[in-house]
Amino acid sequence: MVKFDIISGFLGAGKTTLVKKILQSLDNKEKIVLIENDFGEVNVDREVLEIEGFEVYELSNGCVCCKLKGDFLLTLKQLLSQKIDRIIFEPSGIFILGEILDIFKYPEISGKCFINSVTTVVDAQNFSKHLQGYSGFFENQISYASSLVISKSQFLNHKEIRLIEKELRRINLTAPIIAKDWSELSGPDIKNLIDENPEECTMPDPKLFLSHNFDSIGLKTSRILDVEKVENILETCKNGGFGNVIRGKGILNSGDRFFEFNYVDGQYTISESTSSASGVVSFIGKKLAKDKLTAAFQ
Numbered sequence: 139m140v141k142f143d144i145i146s147g148f149l150g151a152g153k154t155t156l157v158k159k160i161l162q163s164l165d166n167k168e169k170i171v172l173i174e175n176d177f178g179e180v181n182v183d184r185e186v187l188e189i190e191g192f193e194v195y196e197l198s199n200g201c202v203c204c205k206l207k208g209d210f211l212l213t214l215k216q217l218l219s220q221k222i223d224r225i226i227f228e229p230s231g232i233f234i235l236g237e238i239l240d241i242f243k244y245p246e247i248s249g250k251c252f253i254n255s256v257t258t259v260v261d262a263q264n265f266s267k268h269l270q271g272y273s274g275f276f277e278n279q280i281s282y283a284s285s286l287v288i289s290k291s292q293f294l295n296h297k298e299i300r301l302i303e304k305e306l307r308r309i310n311l312t313a314p315i316i317a318k319d320w321s322e323l324s325g326p327d328i329k330n331l332i333d334e335n336p337e338e339c340t341m342p343d344p345k346l347f348l349s350h351n352f353d354s355i356g357l358k359t360s361r362i363l364d365v366e367k368v369e370n371i372l373e374t375c376k377n378g379g380f381g382n383v384i385r386g387k388g389i390l391n392s393g394d395r396f397f398e399f400n401y402v403d404g405q406y407t408i409s410e411s412t413s414s415a416s417g418v419v420s421f422i423g424k425k426l427a428k429d430k431l432t433a434a435f436q
C-alpha cells in the first residue's frame with residue numbers, strides 16, 4: 139500500500155521547508171513523489187523543490203478541497219498506477235482536510251493507498267494573529283493533525299512557546315507537539331513525525347465548509363529586479379499599499395544572480411536562490427491591489 143502523508147499548515151507556516159527536511163530524512167530506497175497544491179496561479183514551491191531533485195506534481199490556482207478536487211483525484215489515480223511507495227502532499231494553506239476524505243473511499247484509491255499521517259505546521263510568530271483572524275482554517279488544520287510541529291520557535295521565548303503548546307493541546311488532545319528549533323531537529327525526529335504516530339489519524343467530519351474568499355495573483359516576469367527594489371515592494375506590502383497581503387513568495391533575477399523572497403504577514407526574508415527558473419511571483423491575501431502588484435514586478 140502506498141503511504142499518503144499530508145503536510146498541512148496555514149499560509150507561510152513552513153510546510154515546504156518541512157517537506158524538504160522530511161525528504162532529506164526518509165529512506166532513499168523508497169520511491170517518493172510530491173503533490174504540491176498552491177492556491178495561487180503560479181507554483182513557486184514546485185520550482186524550489188525541483189531544484190532539490192524531487193519529482194513534483196503541481197496543482198495550482200485553487201485548493202484541492204474545492205476547485206481542484208477533480209484534478210486531485212485524477213493525479214492520485216495516475217500516480218497510483220505507477221510503482222511508488224509514498225506520496226507526500228503539501229496542500230494550500232487554506233486547505234480543509236474533511237473535504238478530500240471521500241476521495242480515499244473510492245475503491246481504486248482505498249485499495250492502493252491510505253492516509254499515513256497528517257502533520258500540521260504551526261507558525262509560532264503569527265500564532266495569535268492566525269488563530270484570531272482565520273480560526274476556521276487554523277483550528278481545523280490543528281484539530282485533525284496526527285503530529286503538530288511548531289515553526290519559527292526561535293523567535294519566541296520559552297514562556298511564549300509554552301502558551302502556544304497549551305492552546306494547541308486545547309484544540310488537539312492527543313497529537314505529539316514538537317517545539318524544537320528546526321535547526322536542532324534530527325533525522326529520527328523528522329521520520330518519527332510521519333511514521334511513528336502513536337494515534338491513528340482521526341478523520342474529521344467532512345461537512346465543514348469554509349469560504350475560500352482569498353485573492354491571489356501569480357505573475358511570470360522577465361524583468362531584472364535588484365534586491366533593494368524588491369525590499370521596497372515588500373515594505374509597501376507591510377504598509378498596506380497593495381491591500382491585505384498575507385503571503386508573498388517568488389524567485390527573481392537581479393542580473394548577476396537569482397534570489398528568493400518570502401513574505402508572511404508583515405515579515406519578509408530575501409535569500410539567494412539556486413534556481414534558474416526565475417521570474418515567478420505569487421501573492422495571496424484579501425482585497426489585493428492586483429494592478430499595482432503587477433506593475434511593481436512587470
Ligand SMILES: Nc1nc2c(ncn2[C@@H]2O[C@H](COP(=O)(O)OP(=O)(O)OP(=O)(O)O)[C@@H](O)[C@H]2O)c(=O)[nH]1
Nearest residue numbers: 149150151152153154155231289290320385400407
Ligand atoms: N527562521 C525560521 N524560518 C522558517 C521556519 N519555517 C519556515 N520558515 C520561513 O518561513 C517562510 C515560509 O516558509 P515555507 O516553508 O515556504 O511556508 P509554507 O507553509 O510552505 O508557505 P505557503 O507557500 O504559503 O504554503 C520561509 O521564508 C521560510 O524560510 C523556521 O522554523 N524558522
